[in-house]
Amino acid sequence: MKTIGLLGGMSWESTQTYYRLINEGVKSRLGGLHSAKLVLYSVDFAEIEALQHQGDWPATARILSGAALSLENAGADFLMIGTNTMHKVAPEIEEAINIPLLHIADATANVLAQDNIQRVGLLGTKFTMEQAFYRERLEAAGIEVVTPDEPQRAEVHRVIYEELCRGEIQAASRKAYLDVINSLAEQGAQAVILGCTEIGLLIKQTDTAVPLYDTTAIHAAQAVNQALTGH
Numbered sequence: 001m002k003t004i005g006l007l008g009g010m011s012w013e014s015t016q017t018y019y020r021l022i023n024e025g026v027k028s029r030l031g032g033l034h035s036a037k038l039v040l041y042s043v044d045f046a047e048i049e050a051l052q053h054q055g056d057w058p059a060t061a062r063i064l065s066g067a068a069l070s071l072e073n074a075g076a077d078f079l080m081i082g083t084n085t086m087h088k089v090a091p092e093i094e095e096a097i098n099i100p101l102l103h104i105a106d107a108t109a110n111v112l113a114q115d116n117i118q119r120v121g122l123l124g125t126k127f128t129m130e131q132a133f134y135r136e137r138l139e140a141a142g143i144e145v146v147t148p149d150e151p152q153r154a155e156v157h158r159v160i161y162e163e164l165c166r167g168e169i170q171a172a173s174r175k176a177y178l179d180v181i182n183s184l185a186e187q188g189a190q191a192v193i194l195g196c197t198e199i200g201l202l203i204k205q206t207d208t209a210v211p212l213y214d215t216t217a218i219h220a221a222q223a224v225n226q227a228l229t230g231h
Contacts, residue, residue, distance in 0.1 A: 003075050006018060007093075013201060014200075021221070039075060065096035072098060072099050088127060108215050108218050112191070119189055120143055124193075125196055160198055169202055193215060200214040200216050
């Protein structure tokens with residue numbers, strides 16, 4: 001079994017979900033008392049969040065590259081960044097390390113392609129929904145991406161930072177998200193990506209008939225497969 005390097009803490013609320021899903025996946029595959037070989041570096045998210053909203057992405061890249069190198073030095077065979085948004089600086093992180101990076105957007109695109117999803121809605125932070133770094137990975141796989149309108153994007157973003165990253169689950173926010181999901185389906189989205197690792201804390205497939213793709217679960221499953229099979 002290969003050792004997984006998990007760059008987490010963005011937020012720790014979703015990092016604990018990663019840890020549970022990865023270990024459940026290994027146990028399901030191997031049985032008995034098996035669990036994942038994993039090293040975790042958990043950053044202080046307040047520091048990262050401030051830099052995000054200042055637009056100082058180079059500073060975030062330096063922090064996360066140093067953390068990634070620590071994971072490599074601790075014995076990780078490959079790296080996961082436990083957040084969608086910070087894949088914006090994935091190229092800089094990859095340059096700093098000598099181990100492979102399991103990219104969350106590529107893992108998601110692979111599953112969407114397998115399911116023949118050609119037009120998908122994307123929820124996430126404003127950075128993820130509005131900038132090209134995430135969408136272009138999906139489009140490269142032949143998948144058309146639809147995002148909410150500006151007021152909806154602002155509300156989705158607000159709930160992530162003001163509620164979900166603080167461990168707060170609000171019924172009103174769940175309703176708002178479901179309204180956004182329905183509007184994306186009305187625009188022709190065959191499914192919706194929960195493209196922030198916290199959204200799965202708020203929205204479940206049982207909440208809507210629209211197919212949902214939870215990136216945390218997809219990324220964790222890909223990591224288990226990589227750890228056990230090497231691909």
